[in-house]
Amino acid sequence: MTTSKSAALANRIDLNLLTWASLDADGQRAALRRPTQDSAAAVRLGVGKIVARVRADGDAALRKFTRLLDHAVLETFEVSAAEFEAAEAALDPSLKAAIVDAAERIDAFHRESGAREYAVDTAEGVHCARIVRPIARVGLYIPAGSAPLPSTMLMLGVPARIAGCDEVVVCTPPRPDGSADPTVLFAARHCGASRVFKLGGAQAIAAMAIGTETVPACDKLFGPGNAWVTEAKRQVSTVEGGPAIDMPAGPSELLVIADGGATPAFVAADLLSQAEHGPDSQVILLCDSGPLMARVAAELAGQLARLPRADIARRALAQSRLILVPSIEAAFEVSNRYAPEHLILALRAPEAWLSRVRAAGSVFLGDYAAEALGDYCSGTNHVLPTGGAARAWSGLSVTSFQTAISVQNVTAEGLRRIGPSAVRIAEAEGLQAHASAVSIRIAALDNPR
Numbered sequence: 001m002t003t004s005k006s007a008a009l010a011n012r013i014d015l016n017l018l019t020w021a022s023l024d025a026d027g028q029r030a031a032l033r034r035p036t037q038d039s040a041a042a043v044r045l046g047v048g049k050i051v052a053r054v055r056a057d058g059d060a061a062l063r064k065f066t067r068l069l070d071h072a073v074l075e076t077f078e079v080s081a082a083e084f085e086a087a088e089a090a091l092d093p094s095l096k097a098a099i100v101d102a103a104e105r106i107d108a109f110h111r112e113s114g115a116r117e118y119a120v121d122t123a124e125g126v127h128c129a130r131i132v133r134p135i136a137r138v139g140l141y142i143p144a145g146s147a148p149l150p151s152t153m154l155m156l157g158v159p160a161r162i163a164g165c166d167e168v169v170v171c172t173p174p175r176p177d178g179s180a181d182p183t184v185l186f187a188a189r190h191c192g193a194s195r196v197f198k199l200g201g202a203q204a205i206a207a208m209a210i211g212t213e214t215v216p217a218c219d220k221l222f223g224p225g226n227a228w229v230t231e232a233k234r235q236v237s238t239v240e241g242g243p244a245i246d247m248p249a250g251p252s253e254l255l256v257i258a259d260g261g262a263t264p265a266f267v268a269a270d271l272l273s274q275a276e277h278g279p280d281s282q283v284i285l286l287c288d289s290g291p292l293m294a295r296v297a298a299e300l301a302g303q304l305a306r307l308p309r310a311d312i313a314r315r316a317l318a319q320s321r322l323i324l325v326p327s328i329e330a331a332f333e334v335s336n337r338y339a340p341e342h343l344i345l346a347l348r349a350p351e352a353w354l355s356r357v358r359a360a361g362s363v364f365l366g367d368y369a370a371e372a373l374g375d376y377c378s379g380t381n382h383v384l385p386t387g388g389a390a391r392a393w394s395g396l397s398v399t400s401f402q403t404a405i406s407v408q409n410v411t412a413e414g415l416r417r418i419g420p421s422a423v424r425i426a427e428a429e430g431l432q433a434h435a436s437a438v439s440i441r442i443a444a445l446d447n448p449r
Helices: 003-011 026-031 035-057 059-069 081-090 093-110 150-163 182-191 201-210 227-238 264-274 288-302 309-318 329-339 350-356 371-376 410-431 432-446
Strands: 017-019 118-123 126-134 137-141 167-172 193-198 220-222 255-260 282-287 321-324 342-346 364-365 402-410
Touching: 017 126, 026 201, 026 402, 035 059, 035 201, 059 201, 081 182, 081 220, 093 150, 093 182, 126 410, 137 150, 137 201, 150 167, 150 182, 167 182, 167 201, 201 220, 201 227, 201 364, 255 264, 255 329, 264 282, 264 288, 264 309, 264 342, 264 371, 282 288, 282 309, 282 329, 288 309, 329 350, 342 350, 350 364, 364 371, 402 410, 410 432
Parallel strands: 017 321, 137 167, 137 220, 167 193, 255 282, 255 342, 282 321, 342 364
Antiparallel strands: 118 126, 126 402
């Protein structure tokens, strides 16, 4: 094969160009199908085996899986004080400044996102309140497979710090030499993480859920990851005594709604920014202009050839979609059905269309709101529901790290006012002990000893 032919093959890009109106119901479902759905059964089985082994063998299982899956040989997993110091010393000052700057913006946005305490008198003598408490011990998973993500450490660590969680446990995959990525460690220390462990994948989730000789069991687990990490979170949350989880936050996805006035280079760059996350990522363009869609396709090919992670992005693009829709109104119908993690409105008046958004993790308005800004430093959180979960789940906030507890204080007068209603409803439900718990108190008021 000649050099020119080899280059042409390397630069080839497989794009699924579709016309929505020409698809039948099955075709439309297929167009919006996530790539991870095809491997779900195998992943479910594999994760189950990993979780069971960690439950049975603890740290020994973690060493085995770390050797097999992360290609690192570790006797101990916890990051030492010396490793933190070395990581900070190794980083370029400009990178450290950028991380601190991003953390400040994330803090500024999240400060008002916590649960609100309030109190109200629902009747004379009946005082009800809602109090808020931080979750005691939280486990944060920071991916670092094909690329380390210190930004995710900030997205999880800053809200946890604002909430006031007592312990913040972090797991992040080790590099082959057994070290953790220094940018992740710097971000973890900046956020005030309690303990950091060099553990990745489903085994890290199992360790934080179950607890081992060295890794403490956590009350709630947070963080995005690949299909294995997402499935592990799901599985451990269903066992008796298992932790809560933040949300289904799996492989990255982006949907762009663009009109004919959008800039093709911008749209293509946004699509590639998410496609390069991993081969199981998915990006979708919905556009009402055939010429623009063609220009975006050309831009994708040109920009892809210049990317260091072109092979990863190319594999993601092979299972992504560029879809011609009959109108922008129709695009929103499709988008709400898909419920994307990230949604870009590359429209001439994006604010006017915002009311049409019913299901999305995070929305980016206009030509200059690159999705990558939300990934790093605009201030909003990039830990978002994926796989269509945005129809019912919200992105991460301080509230995610808190519990709200209801409180009631009832005086004798309050009992007289609301007690009869409680008795009557309890009797209607056939729960006599409930009724008696109230009526015995009313009787005591009427007949004091």
